Amino acid sequence: MTMQLLHNRYKFEKVLGQGGMGKVYLMHDTNDQKLVAVKECVTKNDFELIARVKREYYFMTQIEHPFIVQATDLFELQGKYFIVMEYVQGITLDEFIKTRKNRIDFLQQLKMSRDICKAITVLHNNGIIHRDLKPSNIVIQENLQPKILDLGIAKSTNEELTEITKTGHMVGTPSYMSPEQIDSTKNTLQNTDVFSLATIFYQFFSWEQHSPFYADGLIQTIDKVHNHKLPPVITKLSNVEAKSIVLSNLLVKALKKDPQKRITSVEEMLKIFDNIIGENFEAIDEKMKKTKNYERFFGEKTSSVAPKNSKKLYIQATFLAIFMVIVLLTASNFLWRTNENTEQQMRDKIASLEKTLRATKGKTSKLLEQVKTLRIHNKSLESNKNDHLQSVIDNLLNPLGDYTKGRQTYLVLSQLKILLFFREHWKPQHLNKMMLALRYVLDQSYKEQELYLKVDLAKTAWRVSGEAISYAAKGEKMYFLECFLEVCFCYTPLHAAPFSVKTIKKHTELVRKSKLNGFLSIRVSKDTPKEALEKLPEISHKYYLLADYYDEQQRTSQNRKMSIRCLEKALQLNPLQPKYIQDMARFYNKLFKLSAFMEQEYYEKSKKLQSDGKKICKVYTRLLPIFQKTLERLND
Structure with a gap:
């Protein structure tokens, strides 16, 4: 130049x-x-x-x-x-991924991804398909806002979309192209950019140096795009939370090989990103209910699949549980199949001999002897099968105590989930070894800050304790029942689940003798009398309910003071309460202090607190009805 x-x-x-x-x-x-x-x-x-x-x-x-x-x-x-x-000052997203890992948080990544979707949505709304989306064609400016570059192979939606030039060169970058874009015999739809964006976002959130479909050669790359199914991106995240679950499900749907099954537009992706960032959990639930790898907290099934916490405890627990079940079942498959086939043959032979015996009116002693021998043999086979199952359960229980003492939450959780597969073969001696682990999981559900791990811990404790009542020794049934009732009360959506109703009905006499029986009839509603609340057992939850009671009364300094005292008492009884309880306690405390101001000044200063309170309630309203009521009051 x-x-x-x-x-x-x-x-x-x-x-x-x-x-x-x-x-x-x-x-x-x-x-x-x-x-x-x-x-x-x-x-x-x-x-x-x-x-x-x-x-x-x-x-x-x-x-x-x-x-x-x-x-x-x-x-x-x-x-x-x-x-x-x-001229755009900044660095390409490609360089950003290589040099800026751990310099921005997950929320900033979400906002950057949303802005990229905004830009592509504008292109699509103007009838333009980019077709060459990749990190090197996106510049990230100093304010973290993107600029989309290079519309060199973009096409208008009213043009014929051919993917190969006259010279025979492929148009685009294969490791970021959709399968149909690579295959020039197929029409390229608008959601080819959806696939490319999802590939970019997968690389961005997992901080990988290359496209997840990158391979050493062109043929290998094309084969990967067509045939390789990526693991959910959530398995690569260091900090797993509700937002990351929705993101992972979004990318799973956006990376479908078949464009007809893929998310239809970048605009739909944009809406989901807006919901994630805005913590619009109602909209998120609607999206997630349509996927196979999300189970709502209010559902009946116990095997929740949502991962949680910074060490990906839930993912490890789930995959470990699945892996171990496969190994155990595979190892025992031959024996069981052999036993079952042999048993069936035995039953058929016994039936045949008995038929012959009846026909001869019992006169043939030889037949009687054969029937007796075969029955003894069949009983022996059944005994061997039961012995094998007991051996499997014992092998699962042996390390459980060490896992619990070592506070290895994901291993304890996975072992209990696997043991649930064999619940019909539990014996009282097995349940003795499970007691400590059950209590540990329940306590962890209170401490855990991540909502979805909290739910999974609680549901596992709920199911294990509910099933154990039937198989426990007489003197230990009450222990498991009270663990079960504690979960039902502290996580009220589980109280109405069919499994809870069935279990409580089955053990009615035992429930009546329980000190927690009063919890089953109490309802957190505006007309619940204070006297009924005060009769509840002396555990922390009683004082959360009383705090809510005083908060609903006439707004006086005395009532607010009582509300705060009850919250403080609750925290004293259980100092390891989860973050959402502590958030609400701080919120009420601030609100109480503002009540010292004159009315007009109080209302002006409380606006921000109301906003904070709404945010807290929206996140946690599923777990306790207190927050639903508080949210209703804040919206009045």
Whole structure:
């Protein structure tokens, strides 16, 4: 590039990079006195390439959006075409992923992804499919806002979308292309960009250096795009929470190989990102209920599949449980199958002999002897099968005590889940070994801060304790019953579950003798008398209910003081209460202090607190009805 002005206007500054058709320069626009980027396009008189350059310039002038780069000029010089664009300061997303890991948090990643979706949605709404989305075509500015570059192979939705040029070169970057875009025999739909974006986001959230479909050779890459199913991105996240579960489900649907089964548009992805960022859990639930790997807390099944906490405890527990069940069942499959086949043969033979015996009216002693022998043999087979099952259960129980003492939550959780598969073969001696682990899991459900891990811990304790009542020794049944009732009361959605109703009905006499029996009839409603609440056992939850009672009364300094005292008492009784209880206690405390102001000043100062309170309640309203009522009051 010579030092003279290009096109009598643009002064060379430096080379910014190398594109597919030529270099990109930083130049100074002497007319407008600003820096611009000038893209050199070597077309070599190829009419198709020339048309592509002109089409790219046309697209870049048609759309004005802060997240899409703008073009200002196009000219031809010495057989080369030049597109003049706004100069965007920043680094490509490709460089960002390689150099900025751990410098931004998960929420910032979500917002950046949402902004990228906004830009592509604008393109689609203007009838443009990008078709070359990849991290190197997205610049991240200093304020973390994106700029979408390179519309060189973009197509209008009213054009015929062919993927191969006349020269036979593939258009696009295979490791970010959708299967149908690679396969030129298929029509490319608008959601080809959905697949490309999902691939980018998968790489971005997992902080991988390359596309998840990257391979050493072109053929291997194409094969990976067509045939390789990626593990859910949640398995690669270091901090798993409700937001990341929805994100993982979103990418699973966006990475479907079949475009007909894939998310239909980037606009739909944008809406889901907005819901995640805004913590719109109602909308999130609607999306997640449509996927196979999410189970609502209010459902009947116990094997929740939602992962949680910073060490991915839940994912490890689930996968470990599945793996161990497969290993155990595979190991015993041959023996069981052999036993079952042999038993069936025995039963058939016994039936045949008995039929013959009846026909001969019992006169043949030889037949009687054969029947007796076969029955003894059959009983022996059944005994061997039961012995084998008992051995499997013992092997599962042996390490459980060490896992509990070592506070290895995910291992304890996985062992209990596996043991539930064999519940029909539990014996009292097995349940003795499970007591400590059950109590540990229940206590962890109170301490755990991540909502979905909390739910899974509680549901596992709920199911194990409920099943154990029937198999425990007489003196230990009450222990398991009270663990069961404690879960039902502390996590009220489980109280109404069919399994709870069935279990309580089955053990009615035992329930009546329990000190927690009073909890079953109490309901947290506005007309619950204080006297009924005060009769509840002396555990922390009693004082949460009383705090709520005083808060619903006339807004006086005395009632607020009583509400705070009850919350403090609850925390004293159980200092390991989960974060949502502590959040509400702090919220009520601040609200109480504001009541010292004059009425007008109080209402003005409490606006922000009301907003904080609503946010807390929306997150935790599923667990305790207190928060639903508080939310209703805050919305009044």
